[in-house]
Amino acid sequence: MERRHFLVLAGIGGVALIAGGGYFASMEPAGAGYEHRPLTAADLTEGDALVVDIRRPEEWAETGVVEGSMLFTFTTADRFLAQVSGELSDGRDLVLICRTGNRTQAAADALAGQIPNRIVSVEGGITRIISDGYQTVKPR
Incomplete structure (x- = not known):
């Protein structure tokens, strides 16, 4: 089995991981870009993050929504930021949820770098949250 050596370099520009054999990967500095990861219903309802469901009203009515989430259909970054800024x-995190996570990735990408807040796109969206057993509420 081949042995690999790793060297982690940290500096103002971020963190780089260099592995033997010519592999190279870099990570964005904290605060840049966004995260796309699975969150639980508890993650969405128990923190102080602003959770925004970016689906359309007919989708909210069809499946219900996460309790306490803001409902605002994402069309453009400027329109969205005007609504939620x-x-x-207060600097809290922005968590975006849609049906499966595809729209939130696109929205997070459009918002990245425009706000200092951490942005999280919910992987699997409301479909995964419901399949994990969460009982949604009717949209208001």
């Missing part, structure tokens, strides 16, 4: 002024 007041809720984010």
Whole structure:
């Protein structure tokens, strides 16, 4: 079995991981870009993050929504930020949820770098949250 050596370099520009054999991967510095990861219903409802369901109203009615989430269909980054910027002024995280996670990735990509807040796109979306047993509420 081949042995690999790893060297982690840290600096102002971020973190780089260099592995023997010519492999190279870099990570964005904290605060840049966004995260796309599975969150539990508890992650969505128990923290102080701003959770925004970016689906369309007919989708909210069809499946229900995560209790306490803001409902705002994402069309453009500028329109979205005009709607939610007041809720984010305290620096809290922005968590985006849609049906499967595809739209939230696109929205997070459009928002990345425009706000200082951490942005999280919920992998698997409301479909996964419901399949994990979460009981949604009716949209208001």
